[in-house]
Amino acid sequence: MNYYEIWCDLRDTSKDLEFCDAVNRYLGYLHGKGLLETFRITRRKFGFAPEGFAEFHISIGFKDLAQLDQAFLRAATRDAEVEALHREVYGAITNGKFALYRDFPDEVRAR
Numbered sequence: 156m157n158y159y160e161i162w163c164d165l166r167d168t169s170k171d172l173e174f175c176d177a178v179n180r181y182l183g184y185l186h187g188k189g190l191l192e193t194f195r196i197t198r199r200k201f202g203f204a205p206e207g208f209a210e211f212h213i214s215i216g217f218k219d220l221a222q223l224d225q226a227f228l229r230a231a232t233r234d235a236e237v238e239a240l241h242r243e244v245y246g247a248i249t250n251g252k253f254a255l256y257r258d259f260p261d262e263v264r265a266r
Contacts, residue, residue, distance in 0.1 A: 156192065157217045158256045162209035163248040170247065171198075177243035178213060184240055190226040192216045209250055223255075 165174055175196055182194040193216040199208065217223040230237055260266075 156258045157220060157223055159215040159217065159223060160254040160256055161213040161215075162211070162250075162252045163213075164210045164250045165247055166249050167247070168210075174211070174244070174247045177240075177247060181240040181244050182213075182215060184237070185226050185229065188229065190222065190229055192218050192222070209252065211248075 165171060178194075178196055182191065185191050186194065195214050197212045197214075199210050199212075217226070230241055233241075
């Protein structure tokens with residue numbers, strides 16, 4: 156699996172549940188189209204994290220980079236349906252940090 160990791164804070168912390176609903180709508184839409192395998196939203200607890208870490212963490216699982224690319228291509232169309240879902244999420248965040256991780260060792264790794 157490949158994991159697209161997102162760490163972010165909210166522009167308006169009073170809208171935390173609305174943000175989670177928006178993430179679930181957007182990523183649920185992509186999941187329903189077969190463009191991702193899994194996702195989850197987590198929130199820092201008791202402010203416990205290394206300095207500079209964001210409040211929210213979203214982890215999105217893809218079976219391979221081809222599926223990740225298909226999800227990005229779908230988002231890039233910016234048609235009315237996908238753009239409205241994306242805007243609800245992206246417009247709510249600040250201090251976004253993004254990374255790509257993989258399960259390790261990979262299935263193809265020779266030993």
